[in-house]
Amino acid sequence: MTARIGSLVASVLVVALLLAVPEALRPYYVGLVTKMLIFALFAMSLDLLLGYTGLASLGHAAYFGVASYTIALLLLRAKLSSEIAFPASLVAATVTGALFAPLALRGRGSYFLMITFALAQVVWSIAFGWRTFTNGDDGMPGIPRPDFGWSLDNAQSFYYFVLVVVAVATLLLVLIVKSPFGRALRGIRESESRMQALGYNVWLYQYVAFVLAAAFAGLAGALYAYFNRFVGPEYLHVIQSAEALIMVILGGAGTLLGPAIGAAVIVFLEDYVSSMTQHWVLVLGVIYVVVTLFAPRGLIGLIVSYRQRRFEP
């Protein structure tokens, strides 16, 4: 009971803090927190696959980047408005997921990882190589932010827009995870064969989880295109997929809170390290090794085992 009141107080506090961000921080840091929120959504979408379904994808940037590029191409090349481009970007990410999932699900474990990695790299190579269409590695700058009657051009108003979108998406993810569907996914994670024997169509569940994860990753990608007003092939690169993967694992796979915390930590570290040296990739590598060796169940896991040691001597 006290635990429940405690977590209620904590959530109210977090919401209050998130609402107060634009008032309390300078615009640069408002931007940084906006980025944290976007990557929290991206990491949570990956966790639907990795933590809940037990499928480690190394190509999650594909769906993120496909949505970003759809926004850029429709707004800048086709001169359409965001009323069309924004939903179209989600459709594009979902369709990409729906096409890639059957191939990726031909394998498990390392095979799944290799296939998702390879497929994402195909998308990256198109964005990188097809210069006449995508501008190659120059990327596409000048993406206008959507205008729903009030302008999102300053950091504060865009922050609230992202906060609302990410909050709604998180609520949907919570509903998915807590639904019978979500429970079945966790069952599949623990034992595919047992769930099969219980009459579940395991493949279909995994397929739907894959496509949902792609759709939510696409939402994050669309927000990120507006946030930076720019898209480039690095959105699709394996480093982007790798960052999402370590966000999930650093925070704690199999929870939604964990990946969100992991995302905040990684985004903060990337900003901090990049302001001092150019060796963010090196630091990212070291984080991978250190987390795997010392916190395999993530920060959430560390907290849980600390509590258990305190209360159960």
Add this chain to the structure above:
Amino acid sequence: MIWVIDTLNGIAFGMLLFLLAAGLSLIYGLMKILNLTHGSFYLVGGYIGLTVMQRTGSFVLALIVAALAIGLIGAVIERFFLRRFHLDELPQTLLTFGFLFIFADLSLWIWGGDPIMITQPQIFAASVPMGDYAYPLYRLFLIVVGLVIAGALWWFQEHTRLGTMLRAGVDDAEIARALGINVSLLFTLVFAAGAALAAIGGVLAGPVLSLYPGADFDTLILAFVVVIVGGLGSLRGALAGALLVGLLDNFGKSFFPQFALFTVFVPMAIILVVRPTGLFGRR
């Protein structure tokens, strides 16, 4: 005639891919480790070879030093890091991923961001007349070296005591251990040998393809496609897959330069649908 040249180029590239895929495949077959650092072994091996070549001018020495150095690094990674997570796929993959980034950044630091080539050994600087064209002798040398290494690996696997142990370990590591085979040592040896092969591939590729930051990812992806097509854990599969991918990639690059990867990935997708364990893979 251009077809013959494209085919030869494809085979030469396939041989380089084989050097990577053989190690990747045997390491997975024996220890169930998907080694994402394999592309880094190739790139850093190539860079070490470059430095040795610049200092001493000896290509043979470059090959030896690169193979030994990367073999040693591989042994250390296996002994002190991967070993802690035996048969636990995700942490092992994450560790190799971490090392991939560490090596990528360190080599960018040491060798810079511009593409560099290794000067080819003097004896192979000539070219062979082929119809209206002149074909570089070095590429023919690559094909020969690749075939020799493939033959040596096959002979080693089929006809030596260590090779028999390796096959036993791939089939069932637990039983092999119970039969008194020193599986622990075997793991380190195979990991080091796989790493060294990748480094040799990097040095051999140096005079043909340039070494550049990102080559680690690019070659890793192609090596993945090779083992997906050929099947993990099989030497035969690695060779067949490498030749197929080498040829497809080469023809793809000359006919559809903007969509080069497609000519490789479409066949991969088809094979995945028809035979998910690859041409020579086992369930």
